[in-house]
Amino acid sequence: MAPLAACTKAPTEHNTPMATETTRRAQRPSGDTYRYQTLRPLNNLVFILPMLGAFQVGAFFYGTNLLATHHLRAVLEYFGATAPVLPGALVASALLVQHLIRRDSWRLQPKVLAGMLGESIVWMAPLIVMIGLLGRMQAGLHTEPADLLQETLQAFGAGIYEEFIFRLVFISLVLLISVDIFGLKREPVTVAAVLLAAVAFSLYHLSPAQLEGTCPIAWTETVFRAVAGIYLGTLYVFRGFGITVGAHSLYNIYAIACQ
Numbered sequence: 001m002a003p004l005a006a007c008t009k010a011p012t013e014h015n016t017p018m019a020t021e022t023t024r025r026a027q028r029p030s031g032d033t034y035r036y037q038t039l040r041p042l043n044n045l046v047f048i049l050p051m052l053g054a055f056q057v058g059a060f061f062y063g064t065n066l067l068a069t070h071h072l073r074a075v076l077e078y079f080g081a082t083a084p085v086l087p088g089a090l091v092a093s094a095l096l097v098q099h100l101i102r103r104d105s106w107r108l109q110p111k112v113l114a115g116m117l118g119e120s121i122v123w124m125a126p127l128i129v130m131i132g133l134l135g136r137m138q139a140g141l142h143t144e145p146a147d148l149l150q151e152t153l154q155a156f157g158a159g160i161y162e163e164f165i166f167r168l169v170f171i172s173l174v175l176l177i178s179v180d181i182f183g184l185k186r187e188p189v190t191v192a193a194v195l196l197a198a199v200a201f202s203l204y205h206l207s208p209a210q211l212e213g214t215c216p217i218a219w220t221e222t223v224f225r226a227v228a229g230i231y232l233g234t235l236y237v238f239r240g241f242g243i244t245v246g247a248h249s250l251y252n253i254y255a256i257a258c259q
Contacts, residue, residue, distance in 0.1 A: 003151075003155060003251070003252035003253075003255040003256055004127075004158065004159075004162070004205075004225060004232075004248055004251060004252055004255075005066065005154065005155065005157075005158030005159075005205075005252055006066070006067040006158075006162070006204055006205040034112060037109060037112040038112060038116055038119070038239065038240055038243060039239075040102075040104055041095040041096070041098040041099040041102065042099045042104060042106065043109075043112055043113065043116070044095055044241045045092060045096060045099070045242075047113055047243075047245075047246070048091075048241075048242055048246075051156035051160060051245065051249055052088050052091065052156070052157075052160055054153050054156050055088075055153055055156040055157035055160065056085060056088055058149075058150060058153025059084070059153075059154075059157070062150045062153070064157060066154055066157050066158055067204070068087075068157070068161035068162050068165055069157060069161055071165075072086075072090065072161065076090065087161065088160075091160060091161070091164050094164075095241070116242055116243050116246065117246060119243045119246070119247075120245075120246025120247045120249075120250055121247075121250060123235055123239070123243060123244075123246075124246075124247045124250045124251045126231060127228055127247070127251040128251065128254060130224060130227055130231070131255075134224050148256065151256045152253055155249055155256060156252075158248070158252055159246070159249030159250075159252055160249070162201070162204075162248065163232065163236070163244050163245045163248055164241075166197045166198075166204070166229065166233075167233055167236040167241065167244060168236070168241050170196075170197045170200065171190075171193045171194065171197055171233060171236065171237070174189065174192070174193035174196070174197075175190065175193060178193075190237060193233075194230060194233035194234060194237065195233075197229060197233050198226050198228075198230040198232075198233055199226060199229070201225060201226070202223075202225040202226035205221075205222075205225055206222065232244055232247070232248060
């Protein structure tokens with residue numbers, strides 16, 4: 001079983017500073033409900049911070065071959081920013097800036113964060129069912145404890161940075177350009193954005209040799225990642241960034257444990 005990591009009307013908030021204020025107000029659930037709280041950028045930031053911190057500590061001690069962080073770092077280096085912690089700072093800043101733009105309260109509710117963790121576990125289950133239906137279920141640990149720890153920490157990074165690129169940025173950017181600028185209908189654009197992000201997500205995990213056709217493609221895993229991308233994109237649209245990151249990261253940990 002391979003982790004998800006590379007070596008409809010959207011009634012919810014898209015957690016990115018790229019969305020306009022009009023879009024944010026239209027997407028924002030009414031009332032101080034649990035659903036509203038789980039979509040707040042500040043709650044999403046606080047929820048992912050332990051995972052982000054664990055990944056950064058692992059990257060410091062073990063290094064990382066996670067493509068998403070290397071590509072984000074390459075983009076930042078193009079603009080002269082070279083500090084190794086900047087990809088994580090970029091994710092945190094995106095959520096923090098949106099929180100400030102929305103002028104949300106700084107009040108946190110621990111029970112909301114606990115609920116987001118519970119939802120992450122629940123929404124991870126369909127991914128396990130999908131990989132089981134594709135006949136890729138495996139059991140047993142085949143890694144040394146040190147390697148297992150390193151891979152577990154990296155699983156958090158994959159969940160955060162891949163969801164940041166393919167869901168938070170990609171889907172939100174498509175919606176910003178197509179809906180807020182060009183005035184297209186939100187429902188079909190959202191569906192198209194989720195599908196395009198899923199295809200890009202699946203292709204992103206292929207090696208250069210596979211993309212060039214000089215190495216065979218593992219079609220089972222490629223199809224699974226495309227279907228998983230659709231699922232995670234839909235989850236992002238309806239339940240927001242933090243819970244999607246949690247489900248993705250927990251699935252990665254489950255997949256590592258089953259290798």
